[in-house]
Amino acid sequence: MISPSAQPAPDLPAVASCRPRQLARIVFTTFLLTFIASRLLVILIMGRMIPDLFLHMGQTHVHHLNYGIFLLSTLTGLLLFFRVTERERLWCAVAYGFSLALTFDEFGMWLHLGGGYWQRASFDAVIVVASLFGMIAFAPPLERMRAHHWITGGVTLMATVVFYIMLFRSLNYVGEKVGPRFHQLEQSGPS
Numbered sequence: 079m080i081s082p083s084a085q086p087a088p089d090l091p092a093v094a095s096c097r098p099r100q101l102a103r104i105v106f107t108t109f110l111l112t113f114i115a116s117r118l119l120v121i122l123i124m125g126r127m128i129p130d131l132f133l134h135m136g137q138t139h140v141h142h143l144n145y146g147i148f149l150l151s152t153l154t155g156l157l158l159f160f161r162v163t164e165r166e167r168l169w170c171a172v173a174y175g176f177s178l179a180l181t182f183d184e185f186g187m188w189l190h191l192g193g194g195y196w197q198r199a200s201f202d203a204v205i206v207v208a209s210l211f212g213m214i215a216f217a218p219p220l221e222r223m224r225a226h227h228w229i230t231g232g233v234t235l236m237a238t239v240v241f242y243i244m245l246f247r248s249l250n251y252v253g254e255k256v257g258p259r260f261h262q263l264e265q266s267g268p269s
Contacts, residue, residue, distance in 0.1 A: 101171045102215035108175025109211060113204055116142060116183050120195065143188055146180030149173060175211075182207050189245070199248075202241055209234050 122128045133140040153173055156162070162170065181188075182204050186197025213234060218227060 099215055101167070102211055104168065104171040105175040105178070106208065106211040106215045108172050109179045110208060112176045112179035113183055113208075116180060141184055141187065142180045143184035146177040146182075149177035150181065153177065178207065179204075199245070202244075206238050206241055209237070 119128075119131065123130055123132065153170055157170060182200070184195065184200060185203035186199035187193055187195065189199055190197070213231060217223070217231065
């Protein structure tokens with residue numbers, strides 16, 4: 079239940095203030111567990127080891143990235159328009175990690191607007207997101223950082239930059255291959 083003020087409701091015990099690192103650890107853990115569970119469920123469903131749990135609306139398969147997007151949108155609205163208690167904030171961190179994993183598990187599909195579920199871009203995106211949350215969650219405070227911490231952070235940053243360079247190159251490649259078809263379609267369409 080969302081309380082209209084920043085004070086916890088009188089009948090709820092006070093929860094210690096949530097620090098960003100604590101929230102990042104919750105998001106990181108929930109993100110990883112949800113990603114693993116979603117991949118495992120898809121493997122079991124596709125291997126016909128469990129019943130088809132996919133949502134179908136007519137001939138349309140609703141992918142789980144949509145659940146993640148709707149949940150992320152709901153959480154954003156909740157945190158923008160309501161004051162939440164510290165306990166509710168902890169649950170928001172759980173829901174955020176869950177919805178982020180559902181969305182980024184199918185990153186390749188929403189990046190390329192289709193394609194197969196097992197795209198490499200999805201794995202790369204999950205690794206980048208998990209790395210960033212892992213660093214936020216488990217890196218020591220800046221005043222306690224040592225050389226090996228800075229090296230690890232630098233390597234992770236470089237890997238992220240390389241990922242985005244490769245991502246944009248793939249988008250350029252797709253634009254070169256598909257772009258002319260779209261221009262032709264646009265010119266031959268109704269004016």
